[in-house]
Amino acid sequence: VFTYSLMIKACCETGSHDRAIELFKEMHRSGVSPNVVTYNTLMDAFGKAGKLEEMEEIYSMMLEHGACKPDVWTQNSIIRSFGRAGRIDKMEQWFQNLTNLGLQPDVVTLNCLMDAYGKEGMFKKMVSVVNYMHKYHYKMNTITYNTLLDAYGRAGEIEQMEQTFHIMKCKSVKPDSVTFCTLLNAYGKKALRNKVKKVWLQLENSDVLPDAAVYNAAMDAYRRAGTITDIESIYQAMIMNRCRPDFFTYNIMNLAYRSQGLDDTAEKLLLQFQENGWSIS
């Protein structure tokens, strides 16, 4: 069963949902019964692909076969899928279903809800989830805070974002690379160059090791809020720390150079990428 589940997951990750279904059927023929994880894996893949009706069909199959019951992971996948699609009504409906099944929402469930509300700008509802977490003594983790930070950041609510970040630090919840990415992104969009600088210093003084996404986020923040020199300093740091530039890096820098009319520098950048075999698409 583990093997089949993993194979199905692999197929889904390469986008071959049909093969995943084939495997699922083959599994039946070989007399191996799918378990919750198998169903969860399949459903999650369809959900991520935006095939929400198919996902619900698989859910019905799971119920009909009766061999296994949906668990919190099942519900979380479904909730996440509808949340990502902006189908708040369906998401809430499935959240209801979770409690109707006698299951307890976990932190992941609540993070999914908050992310969906945040992305839809439904801050009252998002905050009510935060209150729910306090009331029932859920432990807010790094992802919880990252989700909140991103919600406020996207909305341009810098005050709220900073307050949230402050609480995060007070509660000793460890920031990770996503946290810094999120902050850089928000400050960049608001053209707050000094804030971007401050975040970068905090990152350097933390034990978080920057990944390509963080370097990219910092460069993009400086593209909007800073100077070419700012961007290049991050780029140098990226290379010195042996972090491989990717196509985000290229696009950001290329855009920055072009917007300043530095077409020749942009050409050099292209050459450098080609020489090093760094992907630019």
Added chain:
RNA sequence: CAGAUUCUCUCUUGGCA
């Protein structure tokens, strides 16, 4: 009892207001 599945971040900005 443990092990496989679920949550957050970075370029690309068009259309309407």
